[in-house]
Every structure is written in C-alpha cells, then in structure tokens.
Amino acid sequence: MIYGILMAHSQQPSDYLLLLSVSLIxxxxxxxxxxxxxxxxxxNSSNRMLYLACGLCLITVVPMTLSIGVNSIGQIxxxxxxxxTFYLPLATRVSEITGICTLLYSLLITPSKSE
Amino acid sequence: MSAHTVxxxxxxxxxxxxxxxxxxxxxxxxxxxxxxxxLLDDQYAQVILQQTRNNAMSAKExxxxxxxxxxxxxxxxxxxxxxxxxxxxxxxxxxGTHHSLYEAQLNELTVRLTDDGFEILVSRKTTAxxxxxxxxxWEAL
Numbered sequence: 001m002i003y004g005i006l007m008a009h010s011q012q013p014s015d016y017l018l019l020l021s022v023s024l025i026x027x028x029x030x031x032x033x034x035x036x037x038x039x040x041x042x043x044n045s046s047n048r049m050l051y052l053a054c055g056l057c058l059i060t061v062v063p064m065t066l067s068i069g070v071n072s073i074g075q076i077x078x079x080x081x082x083x084x085t086f087y088l089p090l091a092t093r094v095s096e097i098t099g100i101c102t103l104l105y106s107l108l109i110t111p112s113k114s115e
Numbered sequence: 116m117s118a119h120t121v122x123x124x125x126x127x128x129x130x131x132x133x134x135x136x137x138x139x140x141x142x143x144x145x146x147x148x149x150x151x152x153x154l155l156d157d158q159y160a161q162v163i164l165q166q167t168r169n170n171a172m173s174a175k176e177x178x179x180x181x182x183x184x185x186x187x188x189x190x191x192x193x194x195x196x197x198x199x200x201x202x203x204x205x206x207x208x209x210x211g212t213h214h215s216l217y218e219a220q221l222n223e224l225t226v227r228l229t230d231d232g233f234e235i236l237v238s239r240k241t242t243a244x245x246x247x248x249x250x251x252x253w254e255a256l
Contacts, residue, residue: 040250049250
C-alpha cells in the first residue's frame with residue numbers, strides 16, 4: 001500500500017527510505033549535541049549554554065523535524081505544491097534566523113556561570 | 116594541553132620552587148608550591164581530596180562522611196580550589212538558589228630536584244563529563 005502511495009508521487013520507495021534514514025541520523029546527532037549543551041546548562045547553571053542549546057535546536061532540530069514531518073505527511077495527504085515550495089522553506093529559514101540570533105546572543109552575554 | 120611554569124620567589128630557605136601545571140582545564144593558578152605542599156600535608160585536605168576523587172560532593176556531605184566540621188570543610192575547599200587541586204561546580208536548585216559541589220582535580224603530583232631547585236608538576240584529571248567540557252569550551256569563548 002505504501003508502495004502504491006509512493007509510486008503515485010513518482011518517487012522510488014528506496015529513495016524515500018534512504019532520505020528518511022539519513023535525515024533521522026542527522027536528527028539524532030543534532031539532538032545528542034543539543035542534549036549535552038542543555039545538560040551543561042543544568043549542571044553548571046550557565047545561561048550561555050541554555051542559549052547555545054536553544055540556538056542549536058532552532059538551527060538543526062526544528063528544520064529537520066519540519067522537513068521530515070511535512071514530507072512524511074505529504075506521503076499520505078496531498079499537499080498543495082506551495083507548501084513544499086514556499087511555506088516549508090520559509091518556516092525553515094525563520095527558524096534558522098532565530099537560532100543564529102540566539103547563538104549570537106549566547107556569545108555576546110557575559111559569562112554568568114555563577115552569581 | 117596547556118603547560119605552564121610558575122616560578123616562585125626564592126623563599127626564606129633559599130629553595131627555589133617551581134610549579135608547573137598541566138591539564139586541559141582552564142588553569143588560572145599562580146599556585147604557590149608551598150601552599151600545595153602544605154595542603155597535601157594537611158589531613159583534612161587529604162581526606163577531602165580522597166572522598167571527592169570519583170564523585171562530586173557538597174560541603175555538607177563531605178562534613179558528614181569525613182566527620183569534619185563544616186567550617187573546616189569550607190576553609191580547606193577554598194584553599195584547595197585556589198591551588199587548582201579541587202573544582203567547584205555550582206548547581207541551580209529549582210527555587211533559584213545555588214549549591215556547590217566539589218570534585219578533586221588532582222591526578223598526580225611530581226616533585227623533581229633540578230639545578231634550579233625543586234620543580235613541582237601537577238597533572239590534573241580531565242573532566243570526564245562531556246557536558247562539562249562542552250560548557251568549559253563555550254564559556255571560554
């Protein structure tokens with residue numbers, strides 16, 4: 001059945017599975033780094049690490065999740081092409097811009113490891 | 116690995132001590148060789164280092180397990196931190212306050228007799244936890 005849906009999108013199922021697994025590997029690695037940044041914040045109560053974790057999350061995890069989510073749902077429900085060509089890239093870019101700003105903020109604030 | 120040498124002023128005894136610290140923690144010590152040796156001679160400091168070698172403990176826990184008064188623990192930990200033999204980590208509580216955990220940094224100490232006098236080599240334990248090393252790296256930027 002999945003095969004049929006995938007074929008309807010004129011895409012090889014092996015292509016889709018390969019893309020999905022590569023995306024999941026990237027997502028896992030990104031989550032690993034974000035998790036350790038967050039633990040660094042918790043263990044050392046360092047605000048800079050909190051912003052670093054948020055920034056990395058917005059740059060990596062959020063766009064990847066959006067892309068995987070939209071593409072997976074797109075396999076089942078027919079989206080208008082505008083979602084793939086406009087809304088998804090727009091959301092990705094906005095998330096990345098916010099993430100980069102958060103990273104910059106993390107670099108600019110004075111270290112507040114301890115009060 | 117940052118290795119640097121701190122040469123002391125010749126002391127009253129005309130001995131020339133030099134300390135060298137190596138390790139990949141941010142080394143900020145102008146650590147006095149005399150102070151390091153005095154601390155290692157101190158039984159309370161010894162016990163504190165032993166107890167905190169493998170697990171970070173709060174001052175209260177150190178005081179209870181080693182049967183040392185809490186004020187002595189604070190005095191010794193402060194001196195040990197100044198010499199870079201002990202690390203302090205502040206952990207936030209949910210109510211917004213902090214409490215400190217102490218963890219031994221000392222791994223090995225070598226005293227060597229050279230033509231210039233004695234040389235002390237302090238090798239520090241690397242911080243094992245990835246999250247802590249990540250924090251140190253980012254905080255250093």
